[in-house]
Amino acid sequence: MIPFDYQRADDADSAVATVTGHPQAQFLGGGTNLVDHMKLGVADPELLVDISRLPLDEVTELDDGGLRIGATVRNSDLAAHPLIRRRYPVLAEALLAGASGQLRNMATTGGNLLQRTRCVYFQDVTMACNKREPGSGCAALEGYTRYHAILGASDGCVAVHPSDMAVAMAALDATVVVLGAAGERRIPLAEFHRLPGSEPQRDTVLEHGELITAVDLPASTPRRQAYRKVRDRASYAFALVSVAAVVKVDAAEGEPCITDARIALGGVAHKPWRASRAEETLSGAAPSVESFRRAAEAELEQADPLGDNGFKIPMVRNTMVAVLADLTGVEPEAVA
Amino acid sequence: MSEILESTEIGRPMVRQDGPAKVRGLAPYAYEQPVQDPLHLHPVQSTIALGCIVSIDTSAAEALPGVVAVLTHENAPRLANTDDAELAVLQGHEVGFRGQFIGAVLAESPEVARQAAAAVVVDYEAEEHDADFRADHPQLTEPNAATADTFDGDVDTALRAAAHTVEATYTTPAEHNNPMEPHTTIALWDERGLTLYDSTQGPHPVRQTIAPVFGLQPDQVHVIAPHIGGGFGSKGLPHANVVLTALAAQRSGGRPVKLALTRQQMFTVAGYRTPTIQQVRLGADDDGRLSAVAMDAVEQTSKIKEFTEESGQPARMMYATPNRQVTQRLARLDIPVPSWMRAPGKCPGMFGPEVAMDEIAEACALDPIELRVRNEPESDPETGKPYSSRRLLDCLAEGAKRFGWDRRNARPGQRVQGRWRVGLGVAASTYPFLRQFSEAKVSYSADGTYAVHIGAADLGTGAWTALTQIAADALGVSAHRIRLEIGDTALPVASVAGGSSGTASWGAAIIAAADEFLAKFGVEPDPGAEVQTAAPRDSAQKEYAMHSFGAQFAEVCVNVDTGEVRVPRMLGVFSAGRIINAGTARSQFIGGMSMGIGMALHEQSVMDARFGSFVNHDFAEYHVPANADIADVDAVWLDEVDPLAGPLGARGIGEIGIVGAAAAVANATYNATGIRVRDLPLTPDKFL
Ligand SMILES: Cc1cc2nc3c(=O)[nH]c(=O)nc-3n(C[C@H](O)[C@H](O)[C@H](O)COP(=O)(O)OP(=O)(O)OC[C@H]3O[C@@H](n4cnc5c(N)ncnc54)[C@H](O)[C@@H]3O)c2cc1C
């Protein structure tokens, strides 16, 4: 670890001004990701501006009926919040599927969105990694790719975004509220994280010095929601794949039909992956195992697996079908 | 046969003697030992797998405030003996594996030492390395220091004639021991020699190994290790970190030097279990009697030092057959040095054969327990000697009854609960009895207590407690009159806490010392009365085959959609001779079984052969079971005393719990799904 300076932010504006004015400064949330990276040499900020005590630690109701989650609300508090559990259970489930109790007690909403990939080569400074050191190459491409992307990757980087929370937020059509030197801007969560392209060093569209102050959740959200995470052990492991689904089924015309389906996938791409092709396929369809499978396959047609992760295609398909069947009360395919 | 000690304290689940100190944080682990004004060490590790160092620039590191010295092969003190290349740190410019120590920074704080280590610039001349472990490696060689190939009868002919055969390849991955407490050392030189506070499974073995490396007499090395946070074999012998710390302490101006390995470093320098590729062939007649058993295993070792995992060993002794072939080959690679990990040899070596037994049972249309009944040998197939005790069938029968084995459907893929397929599996378990040389001292003090001294090590297994119970019964007093001292080379010589031999070896020494004490001084000794002696050697080990046996039962659920595997229930039944402490013994058994679930489902060190590096080198990426993975794991044991296993009648329990566990889980997944996975770990993708 390289010596660094530490400041506790007094208010959001001055925190933004300080970090904007110092190219080697970084915000510090719960520190569960950043401090690890400092120990490993993956990050070497000269100045940490601790924003964890700013008054951004509340969940408040918005005038339009939505909900605002402050950037420093801890993951554990958010998961336990009665309004989240009642209206956005997919988010509570995703949070509880992430990390461990101790980590969730420290981790903040803003920090969770900005946690970096777990690609083992990214975390080892002796390895080539375009994300850590642009232009150095990508050691993963021909290497150990069990946890890597099957969708939207580039030759420059095949890493995935590891957050569970962000996947649920993507399915909820959340909006990230950001404060920069020039004022506030609002970024739809689905556009907040980037695909790697030729700039894998950039995880998100945030500019240096911009502070996440909140995440807003929209008011009218269908109540059928679920998050299913598949991982290599029963808890405390990053997703191999995950599915967040929010669906609405109407039976007005007699036959039930899907009128709203929002599906996001985790563990498959450099960002929480909104499965828009699957959503299109489902729109207006009668809920059935057959239509769910068609939807999954429509999405997965674009998949491009690497050496170790071809299994993610059937795993996503099966998980998506199972989640949707469960949410819509459709009898799953009989076990042969 | 020695006389068996009567038990009063032995057998009770006496609570851990070291428990209160540990929960209050008062039990000093190596790194926490109070020393004056220490310096901190951080290693520099090679980033190539093979080649040599052309130049090493330490100027930036040395310039950092707080850096006291940067050691490299150019300026490090010379070692007296460099025969063991793993321990010969900083003695030359050659690099033999990626992550090898090639330098070290001594600094006023661990943070500065780490920062400076990262600032050392190394220029290498890399050679093409080979880290690619494969069964068709062009230069497989016979191990030098391991059992040679064994051949009985004619396996090939027998297989051709067999009514049923199974021929398959099974693999186990590299696994890292990963005790909670990392490898830590404090080294201090003074006029008496070298003092090491070390996290080790054997203070005396550390002294024996380290003294010649530094050209010292053993009594010039003082090793102190009262409490250890686990080792699983990786602390059985000192690794390069101990030598590095002692070497650096020669340049510290007399100040103590502290080193704690990071978790990542533990994946390169602290040993690990080699991956194995096991070609298993079984032949059986229509009644399920084995006509042939062949086990041809390939393992890896490091070119700089040979270590052989004797994974062929169980196939030599588990079942009766007239035709048997067991061979082992090593791929010598430019990789970190493998070493002991819980039940070396036995643990991986029981995976392939015990799954193959499940397969041939199915081929013979026999229950896998009945198959084992039909292949029970009269005497040890490997040596021909009679068994001191072989109660595998009792374990299987007892386990079958308790576990509800009769509810297993022999046809796979038949039981479904919701979205989960459910199956049951069984496998056998075994571990040899071993007793090693140890001495103990008993003395009496005026306050009516007996001091019992022995240089044993408690890894967290319960030695503090079990040895107190043994000493109490040996002296015929209650346990509160025993003051046990262990974990120090100032105490009488004790063998390593390894090979499940500790309790039997140390216990026999304590019993011998107590017997002699009582004979000399009676039950009313004068204060100051003292006896030190070694346990007499035991002839039984020569005349009898002495092994523990067990039966492992697993129930698993495999998710139909995702392939996730869960183990809701597991039962181990063990025959291990006398159980000294019912509480700590149970912990050893279920701990071994839980680690076996980890082996079955999770553990896998991923070698990226392009770099010679284990890339998933931390606890976020290298998975050991979490609480949610361990549900109902239970262990019971047969109530017995092995009259031939020394005066305690106990055969050792530290390792058998892991042996066969992974095979039982794998066999259960087959019963659940009909998918036969022969490559560990049993990750979800393999069941999709
Ligand atoms: C062993 C382990 C297992 C884990 N398992 C999971 C898992 O299964 N699923 C999962 O989703 N996560 C998992 N995590 C990751 C965990 O969720 C993240 O570490 C955590 O959410 C990060 O939050 P933090 O507040 O500690 O962020 P920090 O470490 O403080 O910060 C992370 C980044 O965000 C920036 N930052 C923080 N707050 C703001 C803000 N308000 N505005 C702008 N920038 C900001 C920091 O500068 C830094 O770059 C795991 C972590 C560990 C260590």
Ligand code: SF4
């Ligand atoms: S996948 Fe991305 S993060 Fe991983 S090594 Fe390649 S560039 Fe780096």
